[in-house]
Amino acid sequence: MPPPSPPLNMIVAVTDTGGIGMRGAIPWRLKRDVLYFRLVTTHFSEKSGVVREEAAEGAKAKWQGAGAGEGEGEGKEKGDGGGGRTVTNAVIMGRKTWESIPPKWRPLGDRINVVVTSRWESLQHEHAATTTTPSTLLFKPSLTSAMDHLAAVPRVDAVFVIGGAQVYAEALAHPACKRVFLTRVWRTGTGSVPGAVDEKDGRSTEGGLTPETRERASWDCDAFFPTLGSEWKDVPGAVEKVTRGRYSGAEGEEGGVGYKFAVLERV
Numbered sequence: 001m002p003p004p005s006p007p008l009n010m011i012v013a014v015t016d017t018g019g020i021g022m023r024g025a026i027p028w029r030l031k032r033d034v035l036y037f038r039l040v041t042t043h044f045s046e047k048s049g050v051v052r053e054e055a056a057e058g059a060k061a062k063w064q065g066a067g068a069g070e071g072e073g074e075g076k077e078k079g080d081g082g083g084g085r086t087v088t089n090a091v092i093m094g095r096k097t098w099e100s101i102p103p104k105w106r107p108l109g110d111r112i113n114v115v116v117t118s119r120w121e122s123l124q125h126e127h128a129a130t131t132t133t134p135s136t137l138l139f140k141p142s143l144t145s146a147m148d149h150l151a152a153v154p155r156v157d158a159v160f161v162i163g164g165a166q167v168y169a170e171a172l173a174h175p176a177c178k179r180v181f182l183t184r185v186w187r188t189g190t191g192s193v194p195g196a197v198d199e200k201d202g203r204s205t206e207g208g209l210t211p212e213t214r215e216r217a218s219w220d221c222d223a224f225f226p227t228l229g230s231e232w233k234d235v236p237g238a239v240e241k242v243t244r245g246r247y248s249g250a251e252g253e254e255g256g257v258g259y260k261f262a263v264l265e266r267v
């Protein structure tokens with residue numbers, strides 16, 4: 001009997017119109033979302049439902065420094081691929097999302113990285129030829145095979161699908177998919193966002209900051225997050241709980257980008 005599938009979490013930043021990317025990249029820049037992404041995907045414990053304690057303290061310091069140049073990129077925290085800890089998290093992504101990560105930041109540090117691609121054999125072979133140490137980077141032919149592999153690794157704790165559109169759609173259809181860490185983003189018009197396109201969405205006020213920012217604008221996107229059905233519900237207070245209350249500001253504004261973190265669960 002194969003081990004049961006691990007629960008699947010998704011993490012995504014999405015506009016009000018469901019946009020997540022444009023021409024292979026993310027059209028906005030949001031350091032605090034990068035820090036949140038790193039904290040949650042590296043340190044969230046599926047067993048406790050919160051980030052591991054020592055991580056929350058470090059995250060608080062980084063969060064406070066975010067405005068002063070911290071968090072430019074995803075980065076590698078310790079560079080040990082999680083090997084120094086007894087448990088590690090894993091991230092699963094599509095080949096295009098993998099290619100969108102700057103080489104200096106990949107594989108994402110302190111997590112097992114699994115890339116889904118039809119060219120998995122040749123990419124795995126190429127990778128094996130360039131590394132002599134046990135690697136935390138794997139190429140797999142499907143989401144299911146990625147999950148089967150991770151289910152058989154005892155030290156894997158939480159598993160995250162980190163994009164893009166194609167893999168999110170597959171994950172959402174999977175019965176193991178139970179939680180979405182969602183960052184809602186919108187343009188506030190208070191900063192300059194290169195390449196951004198005004199596109200008023202006409203939606204209502206949820207998550208806005210001031211009356212002025214409630215009339216949200218978005219970015220031009222060609223990749224979209226699938227629509228979540230009514231069985232997906234916002235969990236009140238979940239962001240504070242998950243981060244052990246160490247993150248000040250589950251919503252805010254940074255460089256012309258408004259954001260609000262949420263955790264949704266399938267009920």
Ligand SMILES: NC(=O)c1ccc[n+]([C@@H]2O[C@H](COP(=O)([O-])OP(=O)(O)OC[C@H]3O[C@@H](n4cnc5c(N)ncnc54)[C@H](OP(=O)(O)O)[C@@H]3O)[C@@H](O)[C@H]2O)c1
Pocket residue numbers: 011012013014019020021022023024025026093094095096097098100116117118119141142143162163164165166167168170223
């Ligand atoms: N806003 C966010 O939070 C966020 C997060 C991540 C990504 N993004 C954005 O999303 C966009 C990329 O999304 P995307 O949908 O174009 O690409 P993607 O999902 O990242 O990658 C698609 C590729 O993954 C492989 N793949 C997916 N499902 C597979 C399966 N069942 N079996 C085998 N291979 C499979 C295929 O690779 P092969 O062609 O090699 O077979 C496919 O071409 C980019 O703009 C990126 O910046 C945004």
